[in-house]
Amino acid sequence: MKMKLTTLALGAVMAAGPAMADLVFPSLSYRTGPYAAGGIPFADGYADYFTLVNERDGGINGVKAKVIECETGYNTEKGVECYEATKGEGALVYQPLSTGITYQLIPKVTADGIPLHTMGYGRTSAANGEVFSNVFNYPANYWDGASGIINYLLEENGGDLNGKKISLLFHNSAYGKEPIRTLEELSKKHGFTLSTLPVDHPGQEQKSQWLQIRRDRPDFVIMWGWGVMNQVAIQEAANTRYPMENFIGVWWSGAEHDVMSAGDKANGYKAVTFHGVGRDFPVFDDMQSYVVDKGLAAGAGDQVGNVLYNRGMYAAMLAVEAAKTAQEIHGTNDITPAMMRDGMEALEMPEARMSALGMPYFGPSFNVSCENHGGPGLVGMTQWDASAKTWNLISDFAPSDRDVIQPLIEEDSMAYAKENNIETGCK
């Protein structure tokens, strides 16, 4: 039985060998499982941008981009299988969109010499490029998000949060626990009290947490949720009549599908972000004419312009720009993963370049360097308008509190380097 199945699998693997000419961008997507609502628009945006580049520009400097999609279902075991299955096909960069899979892949990509881009998720301290040579998390990381929320609240409250009560409602996993350290430091600095309320996977059961919020009456609630947890939390907040404008989510808790189910009651809910929302960017005209109208859109093609679609598109855009940078540095259009890594490390995204791509002010301008793989961490705030059914950017992209974050990054990355005997420094 065993032998038969393995030989069958072997034959099938061999039959599916690809041509090695294109630039390969694997997409470890999840269109199934409890987090599919977030996984689908991201994967669509990621795939559509590469299609756009192929259709409009004839590829990246003439070399076609090829997206290999592999379904993980947000499951780390399947993520590992997907990684092993695709890495041999010349994969240039991995973007797993899952903190769990990121943690699996960090040591593997470093050993295999393939870059990993975890935009706004994954291991925050990977921003220290001296330790994590192959991991990038520009333009912003979780701790920038946490600090950005507090900065926004400081601004709203005249620069003083002393004596305020803030509750953190978080997904009880590596992802949800990430901001706690930073928020604790910030609470010491600004004098607010922080209480943490864990919600277990997948997050449908939040009665006791909201009972506690009702009892404590915190001034603000910060949410670190993903998937169905967001919808349930926003519904519960509406049920307990918690004022929506005091309820702020991280960027993974601020998409259309999170707020739609609560209807008008979700009006005023906020979420921090690191890229533009809506489809008022010239690039979407190209997207419409080159991809959607031609019937080449990924998935059902109904996600264009959604928050997470934009994020997937942004991720793909940064990958394409990094590939172009790599082609420039190494003087060849046929780049390898190692060259791609150099391109990502030398990436510069000034406003002029984004405008040229039809995405003016779509994200913050930033540079990546060997010491700093995380970018400057500029974050903005968005708010949901339930009557117009749109997310609106209500503040500029502002810097996070790097005085607090940088020492934490140092501490955590150095602990990792020590645990794994990594020689730090820039080559």
Next chain:
Amino acid sequence: MFYREAGDFKTSYQEDSQTFPIKFDRYRYYVVLALAFLVVPFVVNDYWANAILLPFLIYSIAAIGLNILVGYCGQVSLGTGGFMAVGAYACYKLMTSFPEMSMFIHVLLAGGITALVCIAFGLPSLRIKGFYLAVATLAAQFFLVWLFNRVPWFYNYSASGQISAPERDVFGIIITGPNAPAWATYLFSLIFLAFCALIARNLTRGTVGRSWMAIRDMDIAAEIIGVNPLKAKLSAFGVSGFFIGVSGALFFSVYLGAVEVGEAFGINKSFLVLFMVIIGGLGSIFGSFAGAAFLVLLPVVLKVVGVDVLGWPTDIVAHIQLVIVGALIVIFLIAEPHGIAQLWRVAKEKLRLWPFPH
């Protein structure tokens, strides 16, 4: 014809009661062992090791462990995921506290610690059985996952609550971490699997195994003929816990390298291993292998056929996969409730008589 025993005479009790009494069977077993130990390590690559062989080997150990408890001793358990987590976290604590020690010792100690925990949660089995025991072990599953999430000591106070395996070796060969060569991780897991299977097979053939089976078939009758239920049940929990702990330790340190307890060792894991045991065949060591192979390989094969060969969208394939695996489980249980092991046994019977059935 294909499978014959003509001329295969036994002249002593020892020969008659060995694991593989038929010569052909025995040689086939040696050939498989030789292939696994002497050929596969030289041809294995990263994909085969990490995506197919390692999960198969590790789940086989877990399935053997659970099979001892459920299949041989009749104590229904839904706590496998939690016990695997105990093995993983014990291994992690040992690896970080005693970095100079060999991985062999870490994994064995992790198995031992899990055995103790498993015995503690097996204590209620002296009073309750069947569904009620299943619920008690389910409580263990939830309690253990909660504990490893709640107490920072278990994950060395890391900010994210994840545990990740540092680089450790055996006799200078790196076994864990990203730089471990595929053949080393494969061989390391294979040694543990061979060792566990050998122990399990011999235990179940001897006095201990007989007392387990007596308890399974009818506990009151077993007690009357002199089986001590306390000893039998707790030894089953202990041995089963040891194997499951070893598999959990390997699952974390050798296979995944980093683990988040709720995601990797949730209730789904308990069900998965239970399905392996049921599909493979209750009360059969071969069944544990067959069940693990079935549930590890089938999704990979379906994915390869659906996405790479037929070119279907990944989400459709993922959904079809759920439907097919579910349907196969149902069909299987209707057509052959005793699992793949029984199918194999029947096939062997048929082949022995072929082409002249009576």
